[in-house]
Amino acid sequence: MKIIPISALIGLFFTSLYFLIAILAPVVAPYGMAEIVGESWEPSSAEFLLGTDNIGRDLLSRMIYGGRTTIFIATAATFLSFTLGSVLGFFAAVKGGWIDQLLSRLIDLVMSIPTLIFALVVLSVTPATVPVLILVMGLLDSTRVYRLSRAVAVDIVAMDYIESARLRGERTTWIIFHEILPNALSPLVAEMGLRFIFAVLFVSTLSFLGLGVQPPEADWGGIVKENKEGIVYGIPAALIPAFAIATLAISVNLVADWVLNRTTSLKGGRG
Amino acid sequence: MSDALLKVRDLKIGAVVFPPGEKPRELEIVHGVSFDLQRGKVLGLIGESGAGKSTIGLASMAYGRGGVKITGGEVWVNGRDILKSDQREVRALRGGEVSYVSQSAAASFNPAKKIMAQVIEAAVAQKKFSRKDAEQRARCLFAKLGLPDPDTIGERYPHQVSGGQLQRCMTALALCPEPDLVIFDEPTTALDVTTQIEVLMAIKEAIRDTGVAALYITHDLAVVAQVSDYIMVLKTGSLVEYGSVDKIINNPQEEYTKALVSIRSIAHQEQPAAGEAVLSVRDLTTRYKGTKFDVLHGVSMDLYPGQTLAVVGESGSGKSTLARVITGLLPPREGEIQFAGRKLSPDLKARTCEDLRELQMIYQMADVAMNPRHTVGTIIGRPLEFYFGMRGAEQKKRIIELLDEIELGEKFFDRYPAELSGGQKQRLCIARALAAKPKMIICDEITSALDPLVADGILKLLLDLQKIEGVAYLFITHDLATVRAISDTIAVMHQGKVQRYGRKSEVLSPPFDDYTELLLSSVPEMKLGWLEQVIAHRKIGSVGASMFALPDGARIPKLGGTRRCR
Numbered sequence: 001m002k003i004i005p006i007s008a009l010i011g012l013f014f015t016s017l018y019f020l021i022a023i024l025a026p027v028v029a030p031y032g033m034a035e036i037v038g039e040s041w042e043p044s045s046a047e048f049l050l051g052t053d054n055i056g057r058d059l060l061s062r063m064i065y066g067g068r069t070t071i072f073i074a075t076a077a078t079f080l081s082f083t084l085g086s087v088l089g090f091f092a093a094v095k096g097g098w099i100d101q102l103l104s105r106l107i108d109l110v111m112s113i114p115t116l117i118f119a120l121v122v123l124s125v126t127p128a129t130v131p132v133l134i135l136v137m138g139l140l141d142s143t144r145v146y147r148l149s150r151a152v153a154v155d156i157v158a159m160d161y162i163e164s165a166r167l168r169g170e171r172t173t174w175i176i177f178h179e180i181l182p183n184a185l186s187p188l189v190a191e192m193g194l195r196f197i198f199a200v201l202f203v204s205t206l207s208f209l210g211l212g213v214q215p216p217e218a219d220w221g222g223i224v225k226e227n228k229e230g231i232v233y234g235i236p237a238a239l240i241p242a243f244a245i246a247t248l249a250i251s252v253n254l255v256a257d258w259v260l261n262r263t264t265s266l267k268g269g270r271g
Numbered sequence: 272m273s274d275a276l277l278k279v280r281d282l283k284i285g286a287v288v289f290p291p292g293e294k295p296r297e298l299e300i301v302h303g304v305s306f307d308l309q310r311g312k313v314l315g316l317i318g319e320s321g322a323g324k325s326t327i328g329l330a331s332m333a334y335g336r337g338g339v340k341i342t343g344g345e346v347w348v349n350g351r352d353i354l355k356s357d358q359r360e361v362r363a364l365r366g367g368e369v370s371y372v373s374q375s376a377a378a379s380f381n382p383a384k385k386i387m388a389q390v391i392e393a394a395v396a397q398k399k400f401s402r403k404d405a406e407q408r409a410r411c412l413f414a415k416l417g418l419p420d421p422d423t424i425g426e427r428y429p430h431q432v433s434g435g436q437l438q439r440c441m442t443a444l445a446l447c448p449e450p451d452l453v454i455f456d457e458p459t460t461a462l463d464v465t466t467q468i469e470v471l472m473a474i475k476e477a478i479r480d481t482g483v484a485a486l487y488i489t490h491d492l493a494v495v496a497q498v499s500d501y502i503m504v505l506k507t508g509s510l511v512e513y514g515s516v517d518k519i520i521n522n523p524q525e526e527y528t529k530a531l532v533s534i535r536s537i538a539h540q541e542q543p544a545a546g547e548a549v550l551s552v553r554d555l556t557t558r559y560k561g562t563k564f565d566v567l568h569g570v571s572m573d574l575y576p577g578q579t580l581a582v583v584g585e586s587g588s589g590k591s592t593l594a595r596v597i598t599g600l601l602p603p604r605e606g607e608i609q610f611a612g613r614k615l616s617p618d619l620k621a622r623t624c625e626d627l628r629e630l631q632m633i634y635q636m637a638d639v640a641m642n643p644r645h646t647v648g649t650i651i652g653r654p655l656e657f658y659f660g661m662r663g664a665e666q667k668k669r670i671i672e673l674l675d676e677i678e679l680g681e682k683f684f685d686r687y688p689a690e691l692s693g694g695q696k697q698r699l700c701i702a703r704a705l706a707a708k709p710k711m712i713i714c715d716e717i718t719s720a721l722d723p724l725v726a727d728g729i730l731k732l733l734l735d736l737q738k739i740e741g742v743a744y745l746f747i748t749h750d751l752a753t754v755r756a757i758s759d760t761i762a763v764m765h766q767g768k769v770q771r772y773g774r775k776s777e778v779l780s781p782p783f784d785d786y787t788e789l790l791l792s793s794v795p796e797m798k799l800g801w802l803e804q805v806i807a808h809r810k811i812g813s814v815g816a817s818m819f820a821l822p823d824g825a826r827i828p829k830l831g832g833t834r835r836c837r
Contacts, residue, residue, distance in 0.1 A: 163600070168653070
């Protein structure tokens with residue numbers, strides 16, 4: 001169990017690379033984020049490693065700052081969705097009865113509306129600032145986390161050690177945090193990786209549609225949008241953020257897969 | 272010994288183990304076992320869990336369960352070494368020459384197919400019989416096995432017959448292709464005693480009438496003594512003792528065998544009822560939410576301080592429900608519970624901390640009764656912290672005291688439950704209950720999942736602790752031997768009612784009511800010919816017979832059966 005498979009190592013390496021660059025963006029970026037430094041769509045050169053974008057900003061710098069924004073929003077949204085979703089899910093599983101029914105049916109109701117459409121409607125009437133984005137994405141994603149954590153917790157609640165804690169007179173919060181959480185942690189951590197990727201894709205989609213991060217702020221989806229005309233002329237500026245999104249998604253997935261593999265108790269877990 | 276049907280020579284079986292935090296490694300679980308089995312004879316394999324008895328049984332079909340590999344030795348069936356045979360030969364062997372009866376028939380039958388289709392499947396697939404002949408043979412076997420409506424029972428689905436009947440169907444399934452050898456893997460372990468005796472008799476008659484050889488695997492020496500010709504005692508993959516039934520039961524040589532034979536040697540003298548009852552249950556009636564029938568009908572009983580009240584009954588008798596009502600998990604519809612001189616609120620939420628502390632519970636399955644992510648220290652420490660506010664060094668000192676009391680010791684402090692054996696886990700649960708300094712502990716089938724010798728150790732510990740701590744036990748069990756060993760008062764439950772209640776000496780001495788008589792006489796005894804005696808007695812005695820008789824027309828074993836079935 002202590003041997004980390006090679007795929008997970010690759011995933012770990014790239015994931016931490018992306019996160020490191022995002023955190024250190026102002027240090028590693030050669031130019032400012034919205035600084036116009038050259039002609040539009042210049043090819044890559046020693047001066048501009050990835051060339052310039054549609055209005056002559058350094059693409060590498062924009063990629064780095066864009067990654068910072070994208071990863072920050074995705075991380076915050078994932079954090080929000082997990083805190084909210086898992087606490088509600090555990091609560092519903094422990095309480096059962098009408099509380100469980102009410103929560104679960106409400107969540108079903110929200111889930112029945114496609115997430116993207118829901119977000120588009122909400123964002124079209126609210127100002128698309130970063131906190132609003134995080135809130136909308138976090139709340140919408142928490143429905144899925146709720147489903148998973150409730151399902152995991154229902155299995156655990158049936159165990160005698162939960163009954164034993166109840167007979168001891170423990171309070172619900174103690175049962176959730178001391179008895180259920182340690183046992184539900186590994187499937188949730190695995191799910192967290194996947195949810196994070198979906199959040200990256202989601203915020204990129206929103207920005208691409210123009211409802212996410214607003215210019216001149218950079219984010220990967222936005223960079224694709226700004227440079228998509230270039231594809232026709234054979235200019236790869238729009239493909240670079242797409243590539244970044246893809247590699248981040250794959251590397252986080254590799255890590256998540258590894259965590260999932262270790263949780264043999266989880267029914268979907270292999271190996 | 273060339274005419275032996277099954278010849279096992281120096282069989283070695285290995286498995287890959289996955290110790291937590293280490294690399295997987297190979298482990299030998301059966302160390303060179305050899306034996307012979309003649310045609311028409313029954314060999315009993317007996318041992319505790321982990322003795323390798325099931326593994327040897329399956330190896331006789333050249334099969335190893337997941338991760339298990341036969342690493343050496345020979346298994347000869349009908350004069351050929353099946354470990355060297357190719358896949359096709361082995362396939363022809365399984366279900367044809369050798370068949371298998373597993374412990375849980377309910378888990379082995381496909382719930383989506385009718386019984387008949389599954390019973391004849393192997394016989395038809397092996398081209399032993401045509402479909403019509405196989406069905407004819409199956410019906411004949413159903414009759415021989417004493418199943419009700421042998422002509423139509425095959426048209427039912429597995430969930431439409433009882434557990435004991437399904438186990439007999441499984442036996443019919445194994446016998447249908449006219450095998451030379453049947454492997455019975457704990458076929459009666461999951462059954463109630465009164466059902467077990469029927470299935471046991473059915474299996475024994477079927478073996479005798481069809482003349483097959485059998486390997487009978489069980490952990491219960493008393494059971495194996497009834498059906499076998501020879502017994503092989505196994506311990507951790509090695510042979511301990513081999514001999515005829517008579518020799519093993521009446522004249523065992525090895526210490527281990529002697530211990531198995533003389534199991535349940537605990538003698539607990541019944542104490543007179545003294546003082547005010549610690550628990551007094553009056554006219555409890557209850558039902559589960561959403562159902563329309565009562566699972567308990569007017570149950571009353573008393574438990575005195577420092578004594579043991581054994582509640583005994585078969586599955587479905589309501590004994591565990593009684594525990595749920597007393598603990599407050601299931602509020603009663605009528606009746607009341609007096610505990611330590613005060614009225615106990617029917618609802619768990621309304622009970623005081625003192626009520627909860629003084630009434631503790633121990634569960635049957637120790638491994639799910641403890642959080643697998645908590646260490647031993649946390650598990651025992653929590654009630655200390657919760658009820659007495661004990662922390663730090665004081666708490667640790669008390670935990671170690673408790674660990675010493677349950678004979679485990681300080682070195683277990685930082686272990687996780689997964690690193691302990693079944694008996695050790697159950698001891699921990701006892702320590703956790705004791706940590707609360709309770710007046711009374713409910714023990715719900717706490718020895719049922721344990722090997723006999725380990726269970727004995729737990730019972731001894733409980734009795735010792737009772738003397739030291741003065742705690743009272745409400746001991747729920749289906750095992751009458753356990754009841755005899757530890758109780759002061761006994762309540763026999765049947766279908767939600769208390770059938771018989773009183774001091775141990777009264778309850779266990781005649782005159783009996785019908786149900787108690789049936790229950791008492793169904794407990795296998797460690798002597799030869801017990802099964803025949805009981806059955807013969809029941810057929811003569813009008814009381815026993817009426818209780819034992821199956822539905823009309825069910826028991827027609829001598830319907831020219833032998834000739835037609837062969």
